Amino acid sequence: MCREKGKRGVQTSMNLPISVTQNELLEILLHIAPVRPVFIWGAPGIGKSALVEQFADEVGLPCVSLLGSQLAPEDIIGIPQIKGETSEFLPPKMIARKDAYVLFLDELNACSQEVQKAFYSLIHEKRIGEYHLPEGSIVIGAGNRAQDSAIVKTMSSALVNRMFHVQLKADPAQWLTWAYQNGIHPWITDYISQRPEHLFTEPPKTEEPYSTPRSWHMLSDALKEYGAGTAGISEELLRVVTYGCISASHGGMFLAFTKQLGNTHLLSEIIKGEAKWPSKPEERDVLYFLAQSFRGRLLHDLPQDKQKLGRDGQFLVHRSKALMKELSAISYEIAQMVISADEEKVLPEWFMLEIVRDLPRLAEGRHG
Numbered sequence: 416m417c418r419e420k421g422k423r424g425v426q427t428s429m430n431l432p433i434s435v436t437q438n439e440l441l442e443i444l445l446h447i448a449p450v451r452p453v454f455i456w457g458a459p460g461i462g463k464s465a466l467v468e469q470f471a472d473e474v475g476l477p478c479v480s481l482l483g484s485q486l487a488p489e490d491i492i493g494i495p496q497i498k499g500e501t502s503e504f505l506p507p508k509m510i511a512r513k514d515a516y517v518l519f520l521d522e523l524n525a526c527s528q529e530v531q532k533a534f535y536s537l538i539h540e541k542r543i544g545e546y547h548l549p550e551g552s553i554v555i556g557a558g559n560r561a562q563d564s565a566i567v568k569t570m571s572s573a574l575v576n577r578m579f580h581v582q583l584k585a586d587p588a589q590w591l592t593w594a595y596q597n598g599i600h601p602w603i604t605d606y607i608s609q610r611p612e613h614l615f616t617e618p619p620k621t622e623e624p625y626s627t628p629r630s631w632h633m634l635s636d637a638l639k640e641y642g643a644g645t646a647g648i649s650e651e652l653l654r655v656v657t658y659g660c661i662s663a664s665h666g667g668m669f670l671a672f673t674k675q676l677g678n679t680h681l682l683s684e685i686i687k688g689e690a691k692w693p694s695k696p697e698e699r700d701v702l703y704f705l706a707q708s709f710r711g712r713l714l715h716d717l718p719q720d721k722q723k724l725g726r727d728g729q730f731l732v733h734r735s736k737a738l739m740k741e742l743s744a745i746s747y748e749i750a751q752m753v754i755s756a757d758e759e760k761v762l763p764e765w766f767m768l769e770i771v772r773d774l775p776r777l778a779e780g781r782h783g
Contacts, residue, residue: 541554754770
């Protein structure tokens with residue numbers, strides 16, 4: 416553990432017991448940031464910077480961002496200038512402003528101890544040497560956690576104790592609202608609306624793309640540049656841009672989703688009995704996506720209490736058993752995936768009892 420002389424250091428593996436959504440964080444910033452410096456913890460790409468910029472717009476102030484990992488101490492405190500028999504440090508132009516602004520210290524816990532010392536007076540007293548930030552200025556810091564496989568350094572306990580701490584989490588519903596308002600490619604908004612759990616995944620231990628709100632935004636930009644959906648984009652090129660932005664597992668599902676865009680109501684037609692599961696070998700990725708979507712429909716529509724099952728739910732239960740039997744004839748493994756526990760999401764117990772009763776072989780297979 417790094418330590419300042421005479422001061423204890425705090426490892427940047429901060430993991431607060433409560434995380435907040437984007438809207439909740441904005442509300443916290445509006446109330447607390449004007450009176451106390453706030454530090455936002457969160458994984459890379461989860462949307463910390465975008466939220467600070469949104470906050471600055473809300474309060475009508477310009478936002479000045481400093482990337483801590485790219486700064487040297489002199490970038491903060493400035494250079495000395497001799498005035499008569501004394502000298503004083505002149506802060507850099509990007510900080511020394513006449514009017515109030517939001518100073519965003521991004522990757523604060525990724526900078527060196529020397530830079531952190533330079534930031535200390537900015538956070539504690541809103542000043543650098545003799546220069547004070549304009550009245551009404553707001554200071555906000557942000558950084559990643561040690562478990563995010565990101566570059567983090569120890570922060571002194573004194574610095575940590577000077578800030579209000581909040582941890583951000585991804586919220587698919589709120590992100591989709593933002594995405595619709597900001598022109599995110601419709602393929603992506605349609606996909607995330609069906610598979611909201613794919614919006615964000617924890618950073619992997621290996622160096623590879625992974626899914627975050629930022630990486631989905633990046634994929635959206637790429638799709639729009641290639642005119643996907645209006646002009647032709649080859650299947651091979653679509654694979655390149657997809658796997659270059661998001662997690663491989665999510666990328667495969669997204670590519671399968673794009674293949675069935677010509678019939679966006681295919682799953683509903685299958686449930687109604689108006690269409691069949693795709694059974695050709697070359698359609699296996701589409702089948703996998705439809706099966707995942709079918710599982711999502713069951714999780715969403717079936718209540719935990721069977722007594723609350725309505726007429727539409729009763730029809731879905733009746734059809735699901737026939738569909739599971741048809742699906743298992745095409746791919747036993749994909750059929751098992753539909754009813755297996757995944758990411759702490761489990762189908763209602765009463766429904767699983769009916770599956771065990773009516774489709775015992777399939778139910779037994781999910782256990783081994």
